[in-house]
Amino acid sequence: MNFQVNKQGYYGRFGGAYIPEMLYPNIEDLRERYLAIMNEPEFQKEFQELLQHYVGRPTPLYRAKRLSEKYNATIFLKREDLCHTGAHKINNTIGQILLAKRLGKQKIIAETGAGQHGVATATVCALMGMECIVYMGQLDMDRQRPNVERMRILGTTVVPAMSGNKTLKDATNEAMRHWINHPTDTHYIIGSVVGPHPYPDMVARFQSVISMEIRNQLQTEVGNPYPDYIIACVGGGSNAAGAFYHYLQEEHVALVGVEAAGKGVDSGESAATTALGKPGVLHGSKTLLMQTPDGQVIEPYSISAGLDYPGIGPLHAHLFDVGRVQFVSATDDEAMEAGIELSRLEGIIPAIETAHAIAALSKFEFTPDDIVVINLSGRGDKDLETYIRWGKY
Numbered sequence: 262m263n264f265q266v267n268k269q270g271y272y273g274r275f276g277g278a279y280i281p282e283m284l285y286p287n288i289e290d291l292r293e294r295y296l297a298i299m300n301e302p303e304f305q306k307e308f309q310e311l312l313q314h315y316v317g318r319p320t321p322l323y324r325a326k327r328l329s330e331k332y333n334a335t336i337f338l339k340r341e342d343l344c345h346t347g348a349h350k351i352n353n354t355i356g357q358i359l360l361a362k363r364l365g366k367q368k369i370i371a372e373t374g375a376g377q378h379g380v381a382t383a384t385v386c387a388l389m390g391m392e393c394i395v396y397m398g399q400l401d402m403d404r405q406r407p408n409v410e411r412m413r414i415l416g417t418t419v420v421p422a423m424s425g426n427k428t429l430k431d432a433t434n435e436a437m438r439h440w441i442n443h444p445t446d447t448h449y450i451i452g453s454v455v456g457p458h459p460y461p462d463m464v465a466r467f468q469s470v471i472s473m474e475i476r477n478q479l480q481t482e483v484g485n486p487y488p489d490y491i492i493a494c495v496g497g498g499s500n501a502a503g504a505f506y507h508y509l510q511e512e513h514v515a516l517v518g519v520e521a522a523g524k525g526v527d528s529g530e531s532a533a534t535t536a537l538g539k540p541g542v543l544h545g546s547k548t549l550l551m552q553t554p555d556g557q558v559i560e561p562y563s564i565s566a567g568l569d570y571p572g573i574g575p576l577h578a579h580l581f582d583v584g585r586v587q588f589v590s591a592t593d594d595e596a597m598e599a600g601i602e603l604s605r606l607e608g609i610i611p612a613i614e615t616a617h618a619i620a621a622l623s624k625f626e627f628t629p630d631d632i633v634v635i636n637l638s639g640r641g642d643k644d645l646e647t648y649i650r651w652g653k654y
């Protein structure tokens with residue numbers, strides 16, 4: 262089966278570029294040039310050098326002995342939490358800022374929910390000396406104060422989005438509006454495998470360094486590059502896309518995406534998109550979306566800000582459609598317990614997004630020979646407040 266995006270920007274029945282006419286020239290320019298730029302030897306050299314010396318790649322593939330014992334499997338953790346700024350997101354922002362320079366752009370805009378993508382973008386803009394504006398919902402700014410201040414320390418202007426629920430969806434709308442008004446000098450760095458074509462494909466390619474490294478590291482560790490399972494949490498789906506990418510064709514490798522079930526899939530307060538979603542258009546692409554029967558987007562809910570999104574990227578919607586990726590979900594409670602468990606068993610406090618992937622372990626029957634790779638997308642420092650409020654440790 263072919264899982265690559267086609268010329269029109271579709272993965273099966275999902276994807277495309279549903280954008281206002283004012284953005285056509287920008288998206289068109291990006292679409293025509295992104296692959297050629299990414300394939301330039303000079304681009305690759307600069308990208309790889311920054312990944313190595315600035316981000317800290319390759320990240321370790323760590324054999325988690327005590328976790329393995331507990332779940333009767335051979336479990337490896339891909340340590341994206343050790344990336345500079347604490348999560349996988351910077352793999353993409355480094356790639357996109359190098360691309361923006363080659364497109365001749367001087368300014369960067371981004372949207373952010375919890376602030377992690379905003380911080381990763383502010384970081385690379387400081388690194389490259391580029392002007393940066395990050396749109397963030399007013400409510401999220403109040404909830405994620407430390408990340409707002411991090412961005413400001415890094416020299417970024419954080420602009421509150423005051424419309425709608427004052428969260429991620431509204432910040433994305435504001436960023437789009439800004440881009441429409443400043444199309445020539447500005448590049449919009451989208452933070453996940455979402456948005457109009459070519460963003461989902463471009464972001465997946467930048468994140469695919471994760472599965473490239475897993476292949477090499479497993480070859481060294483266990484003598485072949487193929488695990489039995491790869492498990493990753495899915496918000497928009499960028500860390501999962503990166504962890505799955507170089508295994509999509511290897512159907513004997515089971516790929517598992519973990520969504521946030523919030524207070525329960527049927528509670529009305531969740532972000533379990535594949536369980537609840539129907540095809541619809543959001544932020545420039547056709548994908549699976551949580552929506553009312555008349556097509557209004559339903560506000561998602563998860564204890565984890567990074568998974569609190571009403572859709573998933575079109576690649577994942579397609580992988581779900583054709584059965585290549587199995588989707589499961591974990592509730593707030595299951596994720597918090599799994600986060601504490603990983604802390605106690607391995608001395609690693611995960612991001613609460615990541616804790617959802619850990620929580621999926623209990624939903625499978627493994628044998629000791631099963632090689633399971635969990636993509637440890639981020640570290641828990643940013644979530645200390647949430648752990649404290651949860652309190653059961």
Ligand SMILES: *Cc1c(COP(=O)(O)O)cnc(C)c1O
Pocket residue numbers: 348349350377378452453454494495496497498499500501567568612614615638639640
């Ligand atoms: C943003 C984030 C996620 C969710 O985003 P994806 O695009 O689905 O990867 C997951 N984990 C961490 C640590 C994050 O910061």
